Amino acid sequence: MGIERIQRISKNNFITDYFNNHKPVIFESMFDNRETDSLEKIVGKCEDYKFMVTKEFINNFAETKSFWQTPDYMKLNDYLKFIKTTPGTKKAIRVSKSPEALSNQFKIPEYCHVRNDEVICQSFCANIGNFSRLHFDKFSSHALIYQLTGIKRVVLIPAKASFKLLPTFHLSRVLLENFSDKDRAKFLNFTGGWETILFPGDVLYLPMMMWHHFDYLDTSFSLTFRFGRNKFAEFLEKNCHFDMYLQNIAAFLDQDANKDLSSTIVNEIKNVTDNIELPPDKKFLALKLLYKTLYRKYCTNGESCSYYLSNDIDLSENNSSLIKYLGINRYLRNEG
Numbered sequence: 001m002g003i004e005r006i007q008r009i010s011k012n013n014f015i016t017d018y019f020n021n022h023k024p025v026i027f028e029s030m031f032d033n034r035e036t037d038s039l040e041k042i043v044g045k046c047e048d049y050k051f052m053v054t055k056e057f058i059n060n061f062a063e064t065k066s067f068w069q070t071p072d073y074m075k076l077n078d079y080l081k082f083i084k085t086t087p088g089t090k091k092a093i094r095v096s097k098s099p100e101a102l103s104n105q106f107k108i109p110e111y112c113h114v115r116n117d118e119v120i121c122q123s124f125c126a127n128i129g130n131f132s133r134l135h136f137d138k139f140s141s142h143a144l145i146y147q148l149t150g151i152k153r154v155v156l157i158p159a160k161a162s163f164k165l166l167p168t169f170h171l172s173r174v175l176l177e178n179f180s181d182k183d184r185a186k187f188l189n190f191t192g193g194w195e196t197i198l199f200p201g202d203v204l205y206l207p208m209m210m211w212h213h214f215d216y217l218d219t220s221f222s223l224t225f226r227f228g229r230n231k232f233a234e235f236l237e238k239n240c241h242f243d244m245y246l247q248n249i250a251a252f253l254d255q256d257a258n259k260d261l262s263s264t265i266v267n268e269i270k271n272v273t274d275n276i277e278l279p280p281d282k283k284f285l286a287l288k289l290l291y292k293t294l295y296r297k298y299c300t301n302g303e304s305c306s307y308y309l310s311n312d313i314d315l316s317e318n319n320s321s322l323i324k325y326l327g328i329n330r331y332l333r334n335e336g
């Protein structure tokens with residue numbers, strides 16, 4: 001399914017038709033800024049500012065067995081030179097604070113002023129062939145993504161389809177970058193997802209907690225305005241670990257229509273996070289269980305069955321019992 005494209009609408013229409021329904025949309029020509037419509041002009045605005053550059057998170061994990069990585073800090077011009085000399089790199093400017101000289105070129109769109117939270121402007125830049133793998137943002141805000149230059153393909157999948165996505169915490173183990181166009185179209189039909197191409201000047205509204213994947217079809221630069229985080233989502237982001245169950249609970253708490261239940265739900269979670277008697281490992285397990293209970297109570301529409309084997313059952317090829325019975329024993333000699 002493609003994402004709807006619209007021109008400017010009133011803030012009230014945006015809230016009722018898209019924001020409240022967590023429905024993505026693309027605004028055409030929201031900004032008209034010739035000062036920043038090419039990489040050269042953006043480089044000119046950023047001058048000596050150093051952006052945070054990181055590897056793709058799962059690639060880094062596969063290499064180092066750790067999610068921790070020490071970022072590089074590079075001027076935009078140096079990053080652009082780097083991707084010319086290292087064309088296959090998966091390093092990118094991701095989730096990096098934007099320099100004021102750049103963000104000041106834009107008036108924050110009125111759509112960002114839905115709640116009384118701070119609007120944060122971040123920069124993203126990557127080379128052709130790079131990608132951001134399927135994940136949702138733990139920061140729990142809504143976002144407007146303004147494509148300044150270059151093109152990228154975006155895939156969005158709603159939070160309610162998480163049980164079809166092999167999720168681990170906020171990451172999916174589905175590698176969409178390897179799907180053929182035909183398989184991806186069928187997969188999006190199966191998950192109720194959307195796909196489109198973002199062109200320069202397009203502004204994508206990305207609802208909070210929605211799964212997203214980007215393929216860079218070109219070297220491209222975008223700005224993300226994060227906004228609309230309510231106090232419940234902020235509490236969860238600052239105090240809790242995320243998985244697909246909390247993702248769906250957070251999406252439920254974001255709906256003003258559910259605000260009568262929100263304090264009750266958050267207080268149940270807070271009782272665990274504030275319990276100083278619980279050591280971190282027990283707290284983690286207690287929250288994991290509570291998330292499932294709350295999810296089944298508030299967030300399912302009869303779709304509570306998992307599409308994958310629970311992570312609690314280790315069916316990996318590293319499991320010693322499986323290695324013995326399904327692997328090594330196959331080669332035992334009959335000594336009798």
Ligand SMILES: [Fe+2]
Pocket residue numbers: 135136137212
């Ligand atoms: Fe993201």
